Amino acid sequence: MTTMQTAPVQIDIENLSLSFGKTEVLKGVNLAIRPGEFFAFLGPSGSGKSTLLRAIAGFGPNPKGQIKLDGQDIVGSVPWQRNVGMVFQSYALWPHMTVAKNVAFGLEERKVPSSEIGPKVLAALELVGMADYAERFPSQLSGGQQQRVALARTIVVEPRVLLLDEPLSNLDANLRVQMRQDLLKLQRRLGITTIFVTHDQEEANTICDRIAVMADGVVQQIGRPDEVYDNPANSFVAKFLGTANILEGEVVASAEGKSFDCGANLRIPVDADEATGKARLVVRPESIEFAADGANDSLSGLVASAEFLGGMVRYAIDVNGQELLVDERHTRGKKRMEKGENVALKLDPAQAVLIRD
Numbered sequence: 001m002t003t004m005q006t007a008p009v010q011i012d013i014e015n016l017s018l019s020f021g022k023t024e025v026l027k028g029v030n031l032a033i034r035p036g037e038f039f040a041f042l043g044p045s046g047s048g049k050s051t052l053l054r055a056i057a058g059f060g061p062n063p064k065g066q067i068k069l070d071g072q073d074i075v076g077s078v079p080w081q082r083n084v085g086m087v088f089q090s091y092a093l094w095p096h097m098t099v100a101k102n103v104a105f106g107l108e109e110r111k112v113p114s115s116e117i118g119p120k121v122l123a124a125l126e127l128v129g130m131a132d133y134a135e136r137f138p139s140q141l142s143g144g145q146q147q148r149v150a151l152a153r154t155i156v157v158e159p160r161v162l163l164l165d166e167p168l169s170n171l172d173a174n175l176r177v178q179m180r181q182d183l184l185k186l187q188r189r190l191g192i193t194t195i196f197v198t199h200d201q202e203e204a205n206t207i208c209d210r211i212a213v214m215a216d217g218v219v220q221q222i223g224r225p226d227e228v229y230d231n232p233a234n235s236f237v238a239k240f241l242g243t244a245n246i247l248e249g250e251v252v253a254s255a256e257g258k259s260f261d262c263g264a265n266l267r268i269p270v271d272a273d274e275a276t277g278k279a280r281l282v283v284r285p286e287s288i289e290f291a292a293d294g295a296n297d298s299l300s301g302l303v304a305s306a307e308f309l310g311g312m313v314r315y316a317i318d319v320n321g322q323e324l325l326v327d328e329r330h331t332r333g334k335k336r337m338e339k340g341e342n343v344a345l346k347l348d349p350a351q352a353v354l355i356r357d
């Protein structure tokens with residue numbers, strides 16, 4: 001079982017809405033997940049990520065709309081008919097069964113011939129690096145090991161889709177980093193279409209091919225992590241992925257062309273085809289640079305605060321009443337600028353994104 005027996009599936013979610021009583025928690029979700037993709041639902045607590053994942057698995061109230069696996073709608077079919085594997089945050093291993101029994105359980109339920117069960121269990125445990133622990137009980141394993149067993153138990157039945165609901169959140173920080181790489185390797189080896197639910201942007205960014213950023217039961221944006229980071233569709237996405245300066249202002253036209261004006265003498269040129277009127281400008285702290293004093297087009301400001309973050313220093317700079325966060329790479333022994341110090345900033349317009357929300 002080193003690769004999928006069947007070709008990986010495409011998942012299409014169309015106009016999916018779901019309510020708990022009168023509360024609508026998914027509001028018309030549309031998503032297309034490609035075969036073999038490692039896809040993330042990323043969003044804050046309560047945004048509906050788990051509800052959406054559970055709807056794919058067939059748990060929870062029946063949604064309106066469609067969930068298609070390779071074009072076939074599965075809404076309305078019972079969970080065990082979907083052949084979709086789910087790994088929960090809490091592992092949910094049977095405490096009274098050994099590791100091998102836990103992994104064998106799903107095969108026995110599916111009436112797989114007993115002669116095939118042993119080799120399949122061993123192969124699944126080998127895939128997650130737990131073959132030596134087959135006769136232990138869950139209570140004799142660390143959290144990370146239990147999570148590996150939970151994974152083995154899910155993949156042993158060769159599901160068409162792998163659903164992971166915050167699978168690493170109970171592990172300590174170092175183990176999480178290692179496990180996410182292991183997960184990625186496993187996913188690539190199996191070639192299985194996988195959805196990973198997390199509220200941790202670093203986790204999603206490092207291992208997922210694409211992400212859907214969710215808020216309030218609505219998909220806010222879909223794309224590769226770097227695409228979404230570089231081109232946030234709205235303020236929520238800009239703030240949720242990384243740190244962003246979001247300047248309020250308007251696009252104005254003048255003899256020199258169009259620019260974004262947020263008062264405070266801060267004008268940034270924008271494309272000629274941008275409509276005039278109210279807008280916001282998103283600028284990441286790492287894309288603003290300190291310039292030599294008096295350099296052309298530089299903005300002058302005052303250091304309001306400085307935070308040492310290890311590899312960099314995050315400054316808050318007051319530019320005529322508008323505060324801008326600016327990250328500067330730290331090198332050994334580099335002196336930090338002091339509060340009240342005069343600085344000049346360079347803001348490359350190509351690094352700024354105009355949004356209208």
Ligand SMILES: Nc1ncnc2c1ncn2[C@@H]1O[C@H](COP(=O)(O)OP(=O)(O)OP(=O)(O)O)[C@@H](O)[C@H]1O
Nearest residue numbers: 020023025043044045046047048049050051052199
């Ligand atoms: N069984 C339920 N009954 C009523 N409301 C529910 C139920 N399950 C979830 N909800 C509500 O649905 C909304 C979405 O919850 P969901 O668990 O999908 O969010 P989430 O993004 O996965 O958050 P978290 O990261 O905290 O799990 C929340 O407002 C939650 O309170």
